[in-house]
Ligand SMILES: [Zn+2]
């Protein structure tokens with residue numbers, strides 16, 4: 612069974628509609644697909660319709676932008692009730708923060724002599740719930756300023772770039788609690804990705820997060836070298852955290868993230884679903900059903 616638990620549609624910064632993404636996953640032999648757009652659940656309904664039609668098991672998720680001890684961390688929230696008030700409110704704050712960031716970023720780029728405005732970004736942004744830096748990067752590519760997204764981040768938009776603008780992100784510990792209260796399970800996305808400082812996510816940090824409700828860590832991810840994967844797997848085994856692997860596919864938006872290039876073991880998925888079910892039972896929140904023939 613091929614299980615890919617972390618992908619993006621054009622409801623955040625992927626390039627395909629949720630329906631197209633699910634169809635492609637089916638065509639490429641993915642049995643279980645997690646849709647985890649940034650800070651939004653907007654793609655869930657369309658994805659679920661197609662998943663039911665083609666027989667893919669859809670695991671509904673969100674990749675939430677968080678901060679922990681001063682650093683950015685991405686949290687994969689699986690199967691929360693999206694109508695849980697505190698979760699809804701916090702996602703709204705994050706999305707509003709991203710929308711406010713855009714004009715400030717464009718201002719900085721113009722100050723650097725680049726002729727870009729919001730229409731250039733809108734043109735490449737599709738149906739997204741919030742235009743963000745990946746869309747600005749795509750606009751810079753289409754304007755011929757840079758060759759690809761990576762160059763846009765390296766030269767302008769990354770944390771050390773001249774057009775970087777700080778924005779609001781959720782407190783990681785609180786968000787883990789909120790996801791649990793919404794009946795979901797939390798997994799840290801690419802905890803040791805090279806582009807982030809991950810010193811706070813060492814074994815002690817992860818053990819602490821587990822105490823506040825963390826269920827697992829994403830170990831098999833393109834941004835982790837073999838050594839990092841081995842070390843993270845050992846930590847997960849010592850702590851009893853669920854281990855996931857996934858592509859972090861963005862359609863055509865990011866190279867090296869082909870669907871199913873990293874996958875999650877079936878027993879780990881079952882543990883994750885059990886933890887979500889336990890959170891749902893404890894909180895009384897109805898987690899949206901997991902569709903498909905495989906996961907009961
Ligand atoms: Zn991420």
Ligand SMILES: [Zn+2]
Pocket residue numbers: 617618619674800859
């Ligand atoms: Zn992602």
